[in-house]
Amino acid sequence: MKALVTGGTGFIGQNVVDLLVENGHSVRLFSRRPELPARFAGKDVTLFQGDLADPDSVLDAMGGMDVVYHIGELKNTSAREAGKNVKLMERIIGRLGTAGVRRIVFVSSLTVAGIPETSPADEDTPPKVVLKDHYTSYKRECEKLLSRTVAGAEYAVVRPGFVVGPGSRPLSNLVSLIERWGAVGIPFPGKGAAIAPFVHVRGVARALYLAGVEPDAAGQVFNLVGGMGHSWSDFLAGIAKNLGKRLRIISVPTLFLMPPSVFFDVFSGIFGVTLGASAYLRYVTTDLVFDIGKARRLLGWAPEFTLAQGVEELVREYRSFGASHP
Secondary structure: OEEEEEOOOOOOHHHHHHHHHHOOOEEEEEEOOOOOOHHHOOOOEEEEEOOOOOHHHHHHHHOOOOEEEEOOOOOOOOHHHHHHHHHHHHHHHHHHHHHOOOEEEEEOOHHHHOEEOOOOEOOOOOEEEOOOOHHHHHHHHHHHHHHHHOOOOEEEEEEEOEEEOOOOHHHHHHHHHHHHHOOOOEEEEEOOOOEOOEEEHHHHHHHHHHHHHOHHHOOEEEEEOOOOOOEHHHHHHHHHHHHOOOOOEEEEOHHHHHHHHHHHHHHHHOOOOOOOHHHHHHHOOOOOOEOOHHHHHHHOOOOOOOHHHHHHHHHHHHHHOOOOOO
16 A cells, blocks of 8 residues: 655654554655655655645645545644645545545544533534634534545544653653642642543554554544543653652632633634633543544554553653753
């Protein structure tokens, strides 16, 4: 199989490329970089230099590919910027048939499911609270486009939860924050006791790989969580433990945070930015439990990695880069 991967040098994508190569597939890596990353040297990976901001370069890269793994995205800092990601998906869908692509696999987000009405929630459970930030809105619109307009090819959508593991700059920044300020206190809504939808990055990569090769994945959406049943405080405490640092979580009552979060939502809207802070406040203080039965049945996927593994690998990588400086 010949696979095009966008975002293949990033947190999730590099692990997808690894799996494709390990399973005997040929990869075309779409990247702005002029050279192939050392990680893929000597492997069946060829570089196609392009930019997601230039849709024509993406369409050119699709020629002769069997499967497109669309993992990369432009930054979603405003409605206008998020809209570029949606427009790119429209262009990609329009080219699938003529490019000879058999299937497109899209990385969405579990935030599209919002706060579900019932728990555990499956892919068809309607949301009780809809998240309307730019990132989630663009993912939601792309899911709709795929389900309504794909012709002459197949699609599969994977919605990862909160992805943990090595390779993420934002997570490394969080480790740095806890290393510096954990003993003083890290404020968190409520007590951080709500169950969070964690999933290991390599588990996400495996689900994505399977979504591109398993026949039963065609036309399906998959919620993806690790089934760990851990809370936000478990996650933060795990980072502190691996750092050998004390952690004090400062519980901030939700009622105190709701008025300013509503204000920021309204104020940011003046500048064309949708933060969705008030909805996310409810999101991180609600138990989020999802059924992964569909991924088990149709992909043969099951969680292989624990939260503890993901945190340990994250902190180990952080230390290996000497990241305790700004």
